[in-house]
Amino acid sequence: MGITEKTKGAQPDIVMDLKNLYVSIDRTELLKHIDMRIEKEEVVALVGESGSGKTLTSKFILGILPERSVVSYDKFYKTPKTGAVFQNSFTSLNPTVKIGSQLMRLYQSHYGETDNWKRKVVPLLEKAGIQNIDKFLKKYPHESSGGERQRVAIAGALISNPDLLIADEVTTALDLRTKLEVIKLFKNIRKELGITILFITHDLSSIKDFANRVYVMYKGEIVEENTCEELFRHQTHPYAKRIIGFANSLWTRDR
Ligand SMILES: Nc1ncnc2c1ncn2[C@@H]1O[C@H](COP(=O)(O)OP(=O)(O)OP(=O)(O)O)[C@@H](O)[C@H]1O
Ligand SMILES: [Mg+2]
Numbered sequence: 001m002g003i004t005e006k007t008k009g010a011q012p013d014i015v016m017d018l019k020n021l022y023v024s025i026d027r028t029e030l031l032k033h034i035d036m037r038i039e040k041e042e043v044v045a046l047v048g049e050s051g052s053g054k055t056l057t058s059k060f061i062l063g064i065l066p067e068r069s070v071v072s073y074d075k076f077y078k079t080p081k082t083g084a085v086f087q088n089s090f091t092s093l094n095p096t097v098k099i100g101s102q103l104m105r106l107y108q109s110h111y112g113e114t115d116n117w118k119r120k121v122v123p124l125l126e127k128a129g130i131q132n133i134d135k136f137l138k139k140y141p142h143e144s145s146g147g148e149r150q151r152v153a154i155a156g157a158l159i160s161n162p163d164l165l166i167a168d169e170v171t172t173a174l175d176l177r178t179k180l181e182v183i184k185l186f187k188n189i190r191k192e193l194g195i196t197i198l199f200i201t202h203d204l205s206s207i208k209d210f211a212n213r214v215y216v217m218y219k220g221e222i223v224e225e226n227t228c229e230e231l232f233r234h235q236t237h238p239y240a241k242r243i244i245g246f247a248n249s250l251w252t253r254d255r
Contacts, residue, residue, distance in 0.1 A: 100137030
């Protein structure tokens with residue numbers, strides 16, 4: 001498999017542009033005809049049911065698909081500075097190493113030194129809503145809550161100053177209050193740091209009032225793309241009709 005970044009023809013306000021992506025693994029077609037384009041400072045949501053191909057799409061963008069994948073596309077450009085936060089932040093942290101040491105190593109992997117790691121990392125943890133930071137850095141991952149670990153993962157993804165941040169199911173394992181706090185954090189990141197966000201989720205409530213545009217994925221294909229506002233008003237594909245209809249009925253009932 002060879003994934004090469006084609007930077008030719010990229011426009012300055014585009015952080016990711018993908019045309020006609022196809023991926024198969026072990027002779028099973030998993031992604032087909034994927035077109036996706038993300039402009040600077042947009043929040044783009046990628047929604048779809050479990051197994052529809054959302055994480056595979058993010059893995060392609062990050063260049064971390066399994067070696068045995070068969071991949072083709074007509075065009076692929078992405079900004080070289082891309083960060084990611086995944087579903088289970090616990091798995092991205094080593095349980096036997098204190099959180100501070102892990103963040104220091106992460107800083108070192110980007111900047112090649114450790115002298116200034118706290119100057120970079122502490123403000124990011126503050127921004128991410130971590131309190132008592134000095135004490136927190138001395139904790140092991142299991143001594144923190146799920147919400148705190150997710151905040152650490154988000155702060156960690158920002159160490160390299162990414163232009164594009166891919167967030168894959170970052171609110172899935174969180175309770176409602178923490179989920180709302182994490183979404184608020186992403187809104188701030190976008191506003192204050194001007195970072196473009198690809199927000200992957202199967203939870204439609206988390207993208208309302210947040211995403212500018214939405215791609216709906218179904219069985220490995222993008223079946224609908226629209227602004228968030230328009231999508232909630234009008235859908236074409238039966239799957240999009242089903243999930244938006246369901247979400248709208250829940251909200252109507254809640255009011
Ligand atoms: N490494 C892999 N090898 C083989 N098949 C894979 C691999 N990773 C994912 N798949 C398959 O690709 C399909 C899409 O998986 P993917 O993880 O992208 O789904 P998803 O939309 O992210 O689902 P979820 O909402 O549950 O996270 C699934 O059928 C899955 O079994
Ligand atoms: Mg997934």
